[in-house]
Amino acid sequence: xxxxxxxxxxxxVRDWIVEDPDEKLAWRAQLPGASGYDQAAHVxxxxxxxxxxxxxxxxxxxxxxxxxxxxxxxxxxxxxxxGLAHEAWATLxxxxxxxxxxxxxxxxxxxxxxxVERALGVLATGRDGASLCAVTKVLAxxxxxLVPLMDDAAIAFALGTIAMPxxxxxxxxxxxxxxxxxxxxxxxxxxxxxxxxxxxxxxxQAVLDAPQVLDRLLWIESxxxxxxx
Numbered sequence: 001x002x003x004x005x006x007x008x009x010x011x012x013v014r015d016w017i018v019e020d021p022d023e024k025l026a027w028r029a030q031l032p033g034a035s036g037y038d039q040a041a042h043v044x045x046x047x048x049x050x051x052x053x054x055x056x057x058x059x060x061x062x063x064x065x066x067x068x069x070x071x072x073x074x075x076x077x078x079x080x081x082x083g084l085a086h087e088a089w090a091t092l093x094x095x096x097x098x099x100x101x102x103x104x105x106x107x108x109x110x111x112x113x114x115x116v117e118r119a120l121g122v123l124a125t126g127r128d129g130a131s132l133c134a135v136t137k138v139l140a141x142x143x144x145x146l147v148p149l150m151d152d153a154a155i156a157f158a159l160g161t162i163a164m165p166x167x168x169x170x171x172x173x174x175x176x177x178x179x180x181x182x183x184x185x186x187x188x189x190x191x192x193x194x195x196x197x198x199x200x201x202x203x204x205q206a207v208l209d210a211p212q213v214l215d216r217l218l219w220i221e222s223x224x225x226x227x228x229x
Contacts, residue, residue, distance in 0.1 A: 003195050003217065005188045008160035016221070021199050024220045025213070027228060029205035033067040034216075038206035040064045041141050054093035054142045055086075065137035068149060071129035071169060072138075080123060080130070088122035091115060096143045102186035102211065105146060113179050120175035132178060133171035140215070148185050148215035150177065157222035158184045168223060189214050 003018040018024070029035050044057055044064075062077040079085050095116055098104070108116075124132040136150040148154065152171045156164040159180055162173055189196065189211050196210035208216070220228075 003192060003199070005192060005214070007158050011160065018217050018221060021213075021217055022202055025199065025203050025216060026205065028216055028220060028224065029203075033069065035205065037064065037067040037141075038208065038212075038216075040067070041144050041212070042207045044141050045144055048142070054097060055090055057142060058089060058138070061138045061141040064141055065134065068137055069168065070134045070137040071131065071171065072134035073128040076128040076130040076134070079128075084122055088119040091119040092123075092139065093142060095119075096139075096146055100145070102146060102182075102189050105182055106186050117175050117179060120178050124175050131171040132173050132175055136178075144212055145209060146211065147182065148211065149219060150181050151219065151223060153223035154218050155181050157218065158188075164222075185211070185214070 003021045005016050005018065006013055007016045008014070009016075029038070040060075044061060047057060048054065059077075059081065062072070062080065063074075065072065080089060095112060096105075120132060120135060123135050124130060133149070133151050136147055139147045140149050150173065151168060152162060152165045152173050153168065155173050155177050156162050159177075161177065161180065165171070192214070193210050196213045200208045200210060200213045203213070
């Protein structure tokens with residue numbers, strides 16, 4: 001059964017059919033890094049549900065992001081654990097932590113959204129691979145019910161606000177792309193939630209929720225399809 005989402009293409013909002021979502025997720029689950037990332041995300045979810053704080057889990061989540069090709073280096077991770085960067089992570093995790101659904105994000109006011117963007121700007125400096133993409137590959141481990149992996153290809157596919165990249169190794173999207181992308185993602189999950197839940201139930205290789213299913217399929221549709229043979 002296909003899955004339909006809406007994306008912006010050539011300046012117009014268009015319906016996009018995701019054909020064979022189950023088969024595509026099964027293919028992705030064969031990729032060592034992707035499958036390990038999904039399993040780690042579930043373990044971190046269990047630890048969080050048991051009372052572990054996001055900041056305490058941050059040193060585990062940062063290197064785990066390498067499993068989905070984060071370009072942030074260990075030097076970037078070291079800076080993220082101290083000073084203003086550590087405070088920025090505290091702000092992000094606190095602001096996004098209480099949200100139990102993506103509708104909570106859509107209801108967030110301008111002041112709170114500005115706080116999130118400023119915190120992201122502190123982290124996504126571009127130095128040593130510390131991009132918005134790299135931040136979200138960590139954040140999606142600690143807030144999997146909310147945050148997708150914001151590769152440039154995913155943003156270009158969904159919003160059309162940046163050019164489709166020629167390589168996945170040099171992400172350029174800035175903190176300003178976070179809120180519009182999360183708005184799109186939240187709406188897309190809400191509109192297709194029943195279908196996404198059914199796909200998640202059928203996916204036996206990892207425990208995923210509806211937002212994670214859409215996120216993984218978005219990667220395949222926007223970039224991962226280039227790797228399939």
